[in-house]
Amino acid sequence: MQNHVSKLSKQVYIVNALGLHARAAAQIAGIVQESRSAVHIINNDLKADASSIIDILTLNSPQGTVLTFEIENPSDHNILDALVTLVENRFGEEN
Amino acid sequence: MNVSDTRELKLYGIGASDGISIGQAYLVDKKGVDVIKRYVIQERTLANEIKRFKTAVSKSNNELRAVIEASPEELRQHANIYETHIALLKDKMLYGRTIAYIEKERVNAEWALKKVIANIKLIFQNMDDSYLRERIVDIEHVSELILRNLVGAKQENLADIDRRVILVADDLSPADTSQINLKKIMGFITDGGSKTSHTGIIARTLGIPAVMGLETATRMINTEDIIIADGTQGTVIVHPSEKTILLYQERQNRFEQRKAVIARNCDITAETSDGFRVKVMGNIELPEEVVAVRDHGGDGIGLYRTEFQYLRNHAFPGEATLFNSYKDVVEKMYPNQVTFRTLDINGDKVLRYHIDNYHEDNPALGLRAIRYCLKHPNIFKIQLRAILRAAAYGNLRILIPMISNCFEIKETRRLLDEAAASLAADGLLYKRDIEVGIMIEVPAAVIMADVMAPKVDFFSLGTNDLIQYTLAIDRGNRQVAHLFNPLHPAIVRMLKSTADMAHKHNIGIFICGEMAGDPLYTPLLVGLGIKELSMNPFTIPIIKQTVRSLNFKECQQFTHEILQLADAAEIAKRLQQNFGAMYYEEADVCEETVNGKTA
Numbered sequence: 001m002q003n004h005v006s007k008l009s010k011q012v013y014i015v016n017a018l019g020l021h022a023r024a025a026a027q028i029a030g031i032v033q034e035s036r037s038a039v040h041i042i043n044n045d046l047k048a049d050a051s052s053i054i055d056i057l058t059l060n061s062p063q064g065t066v067l068t069f070e071i072e073n074p075s076d077h078n079i080l081d082a083l084v085t086l087v088e089n090r091f092g093e094e095n
Numbered sequence: 096m097n098v099s100d101t102r103e104l105k106l107y108g109i110g111a112s113d114g115i116s117i118g119q120a121y122l123v124d125k126k127g128v129d130v131i132k133r134y135v136i137q138e139r140t141l142a143n144e145i146k147r148f149k150t151a152v153s154k155s156n157n158e159l160r161a162v163i164e165a166s167p168e169e170l171r172q173h174a175n176i177y178e179t180h181i182a183l184l185k186d187k188m189l190y191g192r193t194i195a196y197i198e199k200e201r202v203n204a205e206w207a208l209k210k211v212i213a214n215i216k217l218i219f220q221n222m223d224d225s226y227l228r229e230r231i232v233d234i235e236h237v238s239e240l241i242l243r244n245l246v247g248a249k250q251e252n253l254a255d256i257d258r259r260v261i262l263v264a265d266d267l268s269p270a271d272t273s274q275i276n277l278k279k280i281m282g283f284i285t286d287g288g289s290k291t292s293h294t295g296i297i298a299r300t301l302g303i304p305a306v307m308g309l310e311t312a313t314r315m316i317n318t319e320d321i322i323i324a325d326g327t328q329g330t331v332i333v334h335p336s337e338k339t340i341l342l343y344q345e346r347q348n349r350f351e352q353r354k355a356v357i358a359r360n361c362d363i364t365a366e367t368s369d370g371f372r373v374k375v376m377g378n379i380e381l382p383e384e385v386v387a388v389r390d391h392g393g394d395g396i397g398l399y400r401t402e403f404q405y406l407r408n409h410a411f412p413g414e415a416t417l418f419n420s421y422k423d424v425v426e427k428m429y430p431n432q433v434t435f436r437t438l439d440i441n442g443d444k445v446l447r448y449h450i451d452n453y454h455e456d457n458p459a460l461g462l463r464a465i466r467y468c469l470k471h472p473n474i475f476k477i478q479l480r481a482i483l484r485a486a487a488y489g490n491l492r493i494l495i496p497m498i499s500n501c502f503e504i505k506e507t508r509r510l511l512d513e514a515a516a517s518l519a520a521d522g523l524l525y526k527r528d529i530e531v532g533i534m535i536e537v538p539a540a541v542i543m544a545d546v547m548a549p550k551v552d553f554f555s556l557g558t559n560d561l562i563q564y565t566l567a568i569d570r571g572n573r574q575v576a577h578l579f580n581p582l583h584p585a586i587v588r589m590l591k592s593t594a595d596m597a598h599k600h601n602i603g604i605f606i607c608g609e610m611a612g613d614p615l616y617t618p619l620l621v622g623l624g625i626k627e628l629s630m631n632p633f634t635i636p637i638i639k640q641t642v643r644s645l646n647f648k649e650c651q652q653f654t655h656e657i658l659q660l661a662d663a664a665e666i667a668k669r670l671q672q673n674f675g676a677m678y679y680e681e682a683d684v685c686e687e688t689v690n691g692k693t694a
Contacts, residue, residue: 026179029186054188062226
């Protein structure tokens with residue numbers, strides 16, 4: 001079971017200077033619109049619906065935060081990968 | 096004075112702009128949407144209520160789309176904060192929850208939205224990262240937009256004020272004041288602010304009485320109340336008795352008469368009795384103010400604050416728009432010179448369509464003016480191209496704000512060359528050979544004046560910021576605002592050393608800060624050999640008259656003496672002793688001089 005869960009989630013490290021701000025959250029929510037089932041983002045004990053910008057913002061994730069993306073449906077793995085890439089690319093920000 | 100109407104109430108503040116206005120109050124409620132009423136929706140009309148909400152959301156969506164589309168092509172990519180706002184409109188936590196709330200509680204959409212937003216705010220309040228915590232403003236912005244579309248015509252829009260009123264507000268930001276239909280405003284009254292705050296400057300520019308720092312005005316005054324704003328004494332009278340109104344009408348007449356006498360002589364050259372000629376010029380923010388400068392006998396425009404045209408629009412103006420208004424200004428002013436200060440976006444003048452949308456803890460020390468322009472050369476070049484094109488139609492020069500090092504001068508010159516080359520390539524008419532000067536408003540520039548002088552054609556002393564940065568005083572902070580003193584010996588010495596350096600290198604030197612427009616300082620500035628003063632157009636006649644009553648040699652001698660003095664109070668005393676008689680005829684003889692409470 002533990003093994004199974006880890007396949008459906010990935011950890012990321014927020015590297016961009018401004019953290020998970022509105023425009024970044026909008027990009028995440030934009031990607032998640034395409035998902036088949038629910039996608040969540042977890043920051044410690046907080047869990048947000050990744051399709052809602054506001055919910056994502058309430059995770060309060062400045063630079064340096066470790067987040068977990070979690071998908072419910074294995075066929076959403078491409079969404080999971082896209083989200084990880086987005087964060088790693090600093091949401092397209094310069095620094 | 097006996098008060099015959101017991102409702103009559105006098106409030107004390109700071110007189111920020113001279114004159115008296117008597118009229119109806121118009122209360123600007125920034126949080127106008129807070130007065131939302133709650134009412135129950137019948138089950139059969141519930142679907143309609145939800146539809147009403149959806150319509151408001153889709154209207155808001157269209158408005159934001161229009162803003163994005165109004166951005167010039169070359170800047171379209173920067174409009175993406177609005178894309179985020181569009182996405183927020185349909186966010187589950189806002190859109191979905193509001194609809195659910197309407198259904199569950201059977202209340203009107205406005206109330207439901209307000210409740211939903213209040214909940215979201217609670218979550219944000221507890222965030223520890225200040226930047227992320229302030230992202231609530233994006234959500235608030237979106238919800239206000241929806242609310243406005245729900246409430247319909249009743250929206251708070253300063254641009255829509257259609258009768259002559261005295262504006263009463265907590266405070267007005269430059270963005271607010273730039274959208275006001277100024278012809279309709281007879282006076283400004285604010286709880287916050289001070290003489291040197293932005294609203295005060297605007298009011299003086301327009302010759303409208305203003306009283307600021309009243310603290311309780313928005314609580315004591317209601318829309319449509321009859322009030323008197325006395326910008327000379329810094330008082331406001333609410334519900335004045337008839338007797339009081341008569342008294343003030345008389346004072347108002349006297350004030351206007353005196354102004355008229357001075358105005359009649361405004362075309363006479365400002366030259367001291369021993370032949371020192373001073374150019375007295377006007378500061379403007381919008382192209383239409385050129386008329387005020389001409390009407391008041393201005394010898395040109397010493398400061399054209401070009402950012403206001405940006406603030407007034409919903410999007411970055413394109414080159415064609417800028418060029419047309421710049422051409423208009425230089426043509427109207429010809430043969431006199433127009434000084435274009437390039438885009439000075441700063442602390443309180445944050446563009447609504449701000450491209451970066453970043454948070455700054457200390458905007459006065461942040462990415463503003465030339466720093467902003469050099470970081471965004473694409474935006475800067477649009478303006479430079481427009482200025483170079485307008486230069487072909489009149490007499491203009493460029494002024495670069497907030498210079499703190501030589502690289503910024505070099506880089507601006509390079510961008511000017513690039514702009515000129517691109518205009519040549521496009522086959523457009525332009526003129527590259529124009530004077531380039533810098534604002535001396537950062538202490539570093541004063542110290543580097545000897546190095547900078549050979550690199551530029553003129554210096555312009557921006558005393559407001561120079562004082563703020565030198566004395567480490569935030570003009571908007573009531574706790575320390577009283578320490579903001581142009582006569583601080585450090586400031587007088589800086590003016591002296593900058594002026595000396597300009598004279599030594601034979602480049603132009605002028606002052607465009609508030610100091611230039613206050614006759615109290617004129618003897619000092621003339622004594623420093625400053626040949627150009629630029630100020631709000633309405634004070635041009637008074638300054639011209641003051642210059643004519645001075646003797647250059649005496650002013651020089653006087654300035655030499657006060658440079659030896661150790662404190663501002665002493666300098667002020669000497670000014671009064673030597674030149675005081677000149678001001679008595681200007682000063683309104685009034686029962687009492689109330690300068691407001693001590694801050």
